[in-house]
Amino acid sequence: MPDLTLTQQLTELITAKAVLPTDLERAALLTLDAIANALAGRATDPGAILVRWAGATPDTDAARRAFLWGALTHILETDDLHRASVVHPGCVVVPAAWSVARREGLRGHAMLKAVLWGFEAATRVGMAVGPSHYRIWHNTATCGPYGSAMAVAALLQLEPAQIVHALGNAGTQSSGLWQFLEAGTMTKHLHAGRAAEAGLLAADLARFGFTGPPTILEGAKGWFAATCPDADPGAVTRDPTGPWQLLQTSIKPWPSCRHTHPAIDAAVELRPQIVAGTIEQIDVETYPAALEVCDRPLPNSEYEAKFSLQHCVAAGLMLENVNFAAFADVARAGLADLRERVSIRVAEPYASAYPRAWGSAVTVTVRGGQQLTVRRTHAKGDPEAAVSPVELIAKARMLMTYGGVRDPDRLIDDILALSDDSPLPDLPCKHD
Structure with missing residues (x-):
């Protein structure tokens, strides 16, 4: 396809991929994970602000509903993550x-096909941006609009030329900067919401004939030129006959930044071997992106603790459960002394393996000089260390209960039934 633009090639690739019943079943599980995260997100301070905002605009249209639910989904740091692109596709x-x-009155199969298409577009663009992009730009925010546009294009049955216009617009x-981490603000949730809204708007406009740049990715004044100094454009269309990227997406078991997860896994395995009060030193080996995003020895808030390798490793070593309470005020105060003993460095093989694999090692030196080490090539929830459907459903039940859903099991069953082409269920919120 040498004469086609990258968005034209991406459109051809995605629209030609076969959708199997097993793909729909997996898409239903990841849809469940995203919806459960959104419902739980309402039970947070940022979520309450978003819900109040939505309540003040009762005639909210589909784009603003997508904004609301996208923002809610990304609050608790328990939504999915695609490693190779460093994108959280589900929340967008x-x-x-x-x-x-x-809005269109469509049923389960149409919805799940759209989810497959959307994950594919967001993650393929994300795999092409290069590592330098991620140092300043938040990939979920910047690559997400391509995914939401492609998903809506599927639902609206847009023609290929219309899809290219939607992707261009x-x-x-695309936008979203990491500066919010410096002050621990709520901006990251805004990123997911705007990415969902932007792509939806672009696809809606394309249906009416609104045009967009077909070379938005590779053009001389396009996205790669503007934001991606080491872009890999070939990644957009690489391995076209491989499995859907949704099947390569990881599920998060811990409520913290995914970069902390392999170290948490290692710490949790070490915990039964550690006698309280005997730890002298904790050494963490990881990859550069984890250090850049999550080197935070003095987290001053619950949110900052979720982006602190020091805190997350201390929690994994000392607490019975690395749950929401593990990042609250009491836990942060209780783990302060142990955090000071955590040292983090970039090391092989984790540096070279990233982003294909997100690994880490934790070494604990105890009184007397004995050293205990656990290494992780992959984090729990990655395809190579997958959570089972039973575990994912249990996670969804926990999140829905946290969010105040009265009958989570019924809603879980209704969402999973989308793979049987059931209608979309009502969500327990007037803004669904």
């Missing part, structure tokens, strides 16, 4: 697809 794609599927809206 599922809210956009759900909002439009509800989705890409020109």
Whole structure:
């Protein structure tokens, strides 16, 4: 396809991929994970602000509903993550697809096909941006609009030329900077919401003939030129006959930044071997991105603790459960002394393996000089160390209960039934 633009090639690749019943079943599970995260997100301070905002605009349209649900989904740091692209696709794609599927009166198969298409677009663009992009730009925010646009294009059955216009106008809206981490603000949730809304708007406009730049990715004044100094454009269309990227997406078991997870896994395995009060030193080996995003020895808030390798490793070593309470004020105060003993460095093989694999090692030196080490090549929830459907459903039940859902099992069953082409269920919120 040498004469086609990258977005034209991406459109051809995605629209040609076969959708198997097993793909729909997996898409239903990841849809469940995203919806459960959104419902739980309402029970947080940022979530309460978002819900109050939505309540003040009762005539919210599909794009604004996608914004709301996208933002809610990304609050608790328990939503999915695609490693090779460093994109959280579910918090962008599922809210956009759900909002439009509800608006258009569509059923389960259409919804889940849209989710597959959306994950594919967001992650393929994400795999192409290069590591330098991620140092300043938040990939979920910047690559997400391509995914929400592609998902909505599937639901609206847009023609290929219309999809290219939608992707062009989705890409020109891409934004989202990591500066929020310096102050621990709520901006990251805004990123997911805007990415969901932007792509939805782009696809809706394309249906009416609104045009967008077909070379938005590779053009001389396009996205790669502007934000990606070491872009890999070939990644957009690499391995076209491989499995859907949704099947390569990881599920998060711990409520913290995914970069902390392999170290948490190692710490949790070490915990039964450690006698309280005997730890003298903790050494963590990881990859550069984890150090850049999560080197935070003095977290001053719950949110900062979720982006602190020091805190997360201390929690894994000392606490029975690395749950929401593990990042609250009491836990942060109780783990302060242990955090001071954590040293973090970049090391092989983890540096070279990233982003294909997100690994880490934790070595604990105890009184007397004995050293205990656990290494992780992959984090729990990665395809190579996958959580089972039973574990994912249990996670969804926990999140829904946290979010105040009265009958989580019924809603779980209704969402999973989308793979049987059931209608979309009502969500326990007037803004669904």
